[in-house]
Amino acid sequence: MRVKKQKRHRKVVRFYSACFGFREPYKVLCDGTFIHHLLHHRLTPADDVISHLLGARALLFTTRCIIGELRSLGESHSEALEAAQQLFTARCDHEKRVGATACVESVIGETNSEHFFVATQDADMRKKFREVPGVPVIYGLRNSLFIEQPSAQQRQYAKSTEEKHLHMGESEYLKLYKSDLKGVITNDSTNRVTEGTQLTRNISTTKRMLGVAEKSKFKRKRAKGPNPLSCKKKKKDDTSAPQNQDGVDSGATKKKIRKRKRAKEIGS
Known part of the structure; x- marks a missing residue:
């Protein structure tokens, strides 16, 4: 069950990281009620516990x-006051001290530009921040910490923002169609020539690196001779050969007559 809860939190x-741009290390704005809850249930050190909850450094x-509100509560919250004084201080720009709820709301604002996680045990504050897009809320339940699931309003806001990014805005349309047709054609032709030149340079550089010899792009065609293998040899004219009176070729070689040698008879 603990593994499932951890996966749900991650x-x-x-x-929030994908839709609202939260980045590590995550910033967590803690009020007095949350700090008191951590100390009461011995969830210390607090930065390690929350870092484990978020899966990254916090x-x-x-x-x-x-801090001023915790100081006004007296000795019952002295331990929480000491712990709060050790945390980083977010700028709130209040000359006079206001309530913790009003102070947190002023720091978060309408869009939570500082990308804070709000950690509180106040039920009214948790309910109010569900309506503000991009504000994740952390709360404690006994000795465990939880992150509230994004509300339907927050999911709808993230979906509409994503759709706006996919479509072109009015200012972009005006910039696109502001120039006249002639300028568009001129720029288009110039870009095509530049792209073609750059492509030719890249190809020649690649061939030079690979050691491939470049062939001439336009080669003049020249007349070629016949294929010697397809040509027949000329026949000799037989009438030019000299003949004797009998009509026999003088150049004809006579056949040699083979003589058989007989073995001498013994005693003859």
């Missing part, structure tokens, strides 16, 4: 207003 983190932040 899936939520990937959703930096914990708080604000001066939250």
Whole structure:
């Protein structure tokens, strides 16, 4: 069951990273209630616990207003005050101290441009941030931590933003059709010539590197002779040979008459 929960949390983190641009190390804005919950259930060190939850390195932040609120609660939250003072401080720009809920809302704003994870135990704050796109919420339940699943409104916002990126905006249409037809044709022809020249250079460079000799592109055709294998040899004229009176070729060789040698008889 623990493995399934961890996979579900990593899936939520990937959703916010892909759709809203969250990047490592992740920034987590903690209020006083969440810090108190961590210390009460001994979920320490807090940065290691939250880093394990998110699957990456995490930096914990708080604000001066939250620290001031913990200080005003007295000794019952002194341990939480000491822990909050050790965290990074996010800029809230409040001259006078305001409530933790109002301070966190001002830091997050309408679009959460700083890409904060909000860690809180306040149910009203969790409900409010479900309506703000791009604000993941972390909360604790006994000795475990959870990330809230993206709400239907957040998923719809991410889907509409993705569709806008796929289509061309009005300003891009104006830039595209602002130039006249002549300029478009001139630029198109110039680009084609440049691309063709660059392609020819790349091919010649590749051939030179491979040691391939370049052939002439336009070769003049020349007349070729007949194929010597298809030509027949000329026959000799027999009438030019001298003949004797008997009509026999004088150049004809006479056949040699073979003589058989007989063995001498013994006693003759």
